[in-house]
Amino acid sequence: QATTPTPAPDSALLLPAEADGCPFDPPSAYRQAADRSPVTRTRLWDGSSCWLVTGYQEVRTVLADQRFSADGLRPGFPFLSPGRRQLATNTPGFIRMDDPEHARLRRMLTTEFLVKRVEALRPALQRIVDDTLDRMLAAGGPVDLVTEFALPIPSLAICLLLGVPYEDHEFFQQQSRILLDTRSPGPAVSDAQRSLLSYLGDLATAKRRAPTDDILSRLAVRDDLATEEAASMALLLLIAGHETTANMTALSTLALLRNPAQAARLRAAGPAEAKAAVEELLRYLTIVQAGLPRVATEDLELGGTPIRAGDGLLCMLSTANRDESVFADGSELDLDRDARRHLAFGFGVHQCLGQPLARAELQIALHTLFTRLPQLRLAVDEEQLSYRTTMVVHGVDALPVSW
Numbered sequence: 441q442a443t444t445p446t447p448a449p450d451s452a453l454l455l456p457a458e459a460d461g462c463p464f465d466p467p468s469a470y471r472q473a474a475d476r477s478p479v480t481r482t483r484l485w486d487g488s489s490c491w492l493v494t495g496y497q498e499v500r501t502v503l504a505d506q507r508f509s510a511d512g513l514r515p516g517f518p519f520l521s522p523g524r525r526q527l528a529t530n531t532p533g534f535i536r537m538d539d540p541e542h543a544r545l546r547r548m549l550t551t552e553f554l555v556k557r558v559e560a561l562r563p564a565l566q567r568i569v570d571d572t573l574d575r576m577l578a579a580g581g582p583v584d585l586v587t588e589f590a591l592p593i594p595s596l597a598i599c600l601l602l603g604v605p606y607e608d609h610e611f612f613q614q615q616s617r618i619l620l621d622t623r624s625p626g627p628a629v630s631d632a633q634r635s636l637l638s639y640l641g642d643l644a645t646a647k648r649r650a651p652t653d654d655i656l657s658r659l660a661v662r663d664d665l666a667t668e669e670a671a672s673m674a675l676l677l678l679i680a681g682h683e684t685t686a687n688m689t690a691l692s693t694l695a696l697l698r699n700p701a702q703a704a705r706l707r708a709a710g711p712a713e714a715k716a717a718v719e720e721l722l723r724y725l726t727i728v729q730a731g732l733p734r735v736a737t738e739d740l741e742l743g744g745t746p747i748r749a750g751d752g753l754l755c756m757l758s759t760a761n762r763d764e765s766v767f768a769d770g771s772e773l774d775l776d777r778d779a780r781r782h783l784a785f786g787f788g789v790h791q792c793l794g795q796p797l798a799r800a801e802l803q804i805a806l807h808t809l810f811t812r813l814p815q816l817r818l819a820v821d822e823e824q825l826s827y828r829t830t831m832v833v834h835g836v837d838a839l840p841v842s843w
């Protein structure tokens with residue numbers, strides 16, 4: 441039972457914090473909070489306060505314990521922006537639900553992303569990567585690696601798996617950018633969400649009548665799932681399935697261009713080393729830069745800190761993945777490191793469903809890019825690059841390269 445009064449928030453730290461310094465490091469405000477304590481009190485844009493959880497063990501504890509709820513409709517749930525609040529309260533996907541409802545919906549998708557299933561997809565993924573790279577080379581340098589390579593690969597892959605026409609990519613990429621930007625006003629987020637749900641709902645209705653061999657068809661024909669639920673699950677997959685891997689590919693490329701010795705290791709890597717290299721890049725870059733939000737459903741203690749029922753928490757994966765007690769010299773990129781314990785995909789019941797797919801895409805895309813283009817280099821000064829500091833998922837806006 442918590443008895444001590446909740447401490448006042450650190451008024452110097454307003455979330456989300458602006459990124460500063462090295463583009464691969466968490467904002468200094470988060471690092472300073474982590475240096476003070478693994479659990480600190482902080483203030484949000486709407487004047488409310490919540491706990492900032494920055495330590496590795498503490499983040500794992502919260503994400504593994506279902507007394508910390510992911511349900512955005514519960515009082516006290518911490519939102520990073522008005523748009524994020526809108527998104528979680530309009531038509532929440534299962535990422536914002538607790539068990540048993542979350543488990544009921546997630547179970548319908550688990551076989552789709554099993555490691556074995558994804559391994560069988562590798563030849564198709566390699567073809568997507570090769571074709572995309574061929575098109576980029578044919579265009580001639582310099583090109584923007586984000587639009588010509590990093591974004592098309594996961595978009596093509598998720599379209600193929602879901603059964604969404606790739607011709608519509610400009611529409612859904614544009615709408616997801618609105619959903620994932622913490623600056624988007626609430627009404628803009630609602631509009632983007634509504635138009636995506638109606639697009640995917642129409643597609644689900646068509647597939648219910650004439651099913652094809654894809655995830656949306658398999659969801660659409662189920663008797664225990666309404667069309668709106670199928671559309672909401674497809675929306676989660678579509679957005680999570682392309683934005684994350686795309687940003688991870690571009691930011692990894694930049695990190696490797698900055699570290700030629702590490703890039704050489706990736707070029708020389710066999711399949712096992714390439715897998716380990718991607719785990720280290722996932723840890724080092726931790727692109728989900730917004731804290732994973734939870735709310736306590738009962739009074740409890742977290743690393744000695746009393747937490748009350750109704751207190752919001754933000755789990756900072758980026759500082760957890762640099763926790764020196766788990767990853768020595770965590771601020772260094774070291775592709776030889778065993779980084780498998782990283783939390784870049786979260787932890788617990790909501791741990792990333794698409795991680796086998798993301799891993800396969802990243803391994804194939806990065807290894808192919810660096811082996812086929814040994815002369816790959818930045819086509820602008822690094823100071824000219826700008827970063828996605830206000831987005832839930834970190835990345836570089838554009839990455840002009842030549843080879």
Ligand code: HEM
Pocket residue numbers: 510534535536546598676677680681682684685688727728732733784785786787789790791792793794795797798
């Ligand atoms: C959940 C990261 C790629 C689908 C998550 C979570 C994280 C994450 C941190 C946990 C959210 C939470 O607990 O609140 C990433 C990263 C990726 C990636 C870093 C790429 C590098 C993908 C892909 C897909 C996907 C390719 C789908 C094809 C999902 C889904 C969830 C999720 C459906 C919700 C799971 C649930 O609530 O049970 N992801 N993800 N992700 N991810 Fe990913």
